[in-house]
Amino acid sequence: MRLTKYFLPVLKEEPKEAEIVSHRLMLRAGMIRQQASGIYSWLPLGYKVLQKVQRIIEEEQNRAGAIELLMPTLQPADLWRESGRYDAYGKEMLRIKDRSDRDLIYGPTNEEMITDIFRSAIKSYKDLPLILYHIQWKFRDEIRPRFGTMRSREFLMKDAYTFDLNQENAVKSYNKMFVSYLRTFYRLGIPAIPMRAETGPIGGDLSHEFIVLAKTGESEVFCHADLLEKNIPSIDLDYDGDLSKIVDDWTSLFAATEDVASEEDLIANVPSDKRISARGIEVGQTFYFADKYSKPMGADVTDSNGKQVSVFCGSYGIGLTRIVPAIIEASHDENGIIWPISVAPFEVILINLRAKDDECSNVCQDIYNKLKKANIDVVYDDRDQGAGAKFATADLIGIPLQLIIGPRGVKSGEAELKIRKSGEKENIPLENAVQKIIDLIVPNRRDKD
């Protein structure tokens, strides 16, 4: 992509409405635009990040054996009357009438609809276990939407649903999602800690919130410091093997949100030098609620004795539009965003310091072509602007590598390579530039570990 042909409406001034750094930087970097309270457009740069986040989540869900489908945003109220949640959900649910006066809702979640899909097709224990998921917009009429897309009214969620014959198998499915979440957040550059949590309007008696520690986080949390040092299960993991050891390893150390535990619990359960009392961002949550929906909605299967039984279920959410600001909260400096390579909107920015100089532009064009050919996601700053403005934009939008080429370097056969994260700069021979970038990017995409 060439910046002269792109749509990147960066802001010069500090947006006054933004209270936290991620919101400020997403507005300044031209990633989002607010259209109404808690409702946002995703501009090209932001949308590119959101799509990379989505791809990683899909890869890890698929790896764990979940199957993707797509349910609509609008749902008939009658489904929610069957489960009893139409009245129970309260004012957060956006209720709509169509022209025939039928009640619809804009889905805040999909337990009812997936249960309806399940019961229409699955009748036998032989078709279990089953894990289905989709990535779709949700609406919750939050009292206090704030912090940009961190807590919005319309937001993009990945929601998975597991169906099993009995509790023992349902726990195996829960563990699959639990482990896949550890891997997903690691790949997104925000290793998240699973913590015991309240179940709220989703229900059930077992739940974990996946928390990224951050000063600006909305949740008060307590945990054992060793959880920050744990290893993430590798890509060679066998999802059909026994995952209970991994889950036990993570859940045996104390970690809980303030809704289920207190500072006193932390003191009672964790040695003094290992106590963490902090704030965090909830990027995902898992629930096991057995037959809460399957029973009232008649989602039964015949078991091996020919008996009809309600299926045992769980649901598993990740907030995609919250993950983007969560990554920024975890990774930025005073000049702007610092993207992890795995979700960076572009992996490299090629900065032409003299767009009007033919020789310099030819060298840049050649390197640009070679990087594209090598499948490096590159953006080419070919704008006719001063060096200072170009460096400021590159830092603000957080591209991990900056390859800087000017007329002097072209004469001496050198380019400058800057690493956004460390600020390190190095002169490299022009003829090695492409290979050097490949070597820095490809092994750090986190798609092979």
Ligand code: P5A
């Ligand atoms: C699990 C999947 C559920 O809704 N039903 C289907 C269950 N869980 S949840 O915890 O309520 O939401 C899942 C994740 O969605 C994100 N999220 C939000 N993101 C932005 N703005 C909001 N207002 C918002 N509400 C929820 C969170 O990441 C949450 O973990």
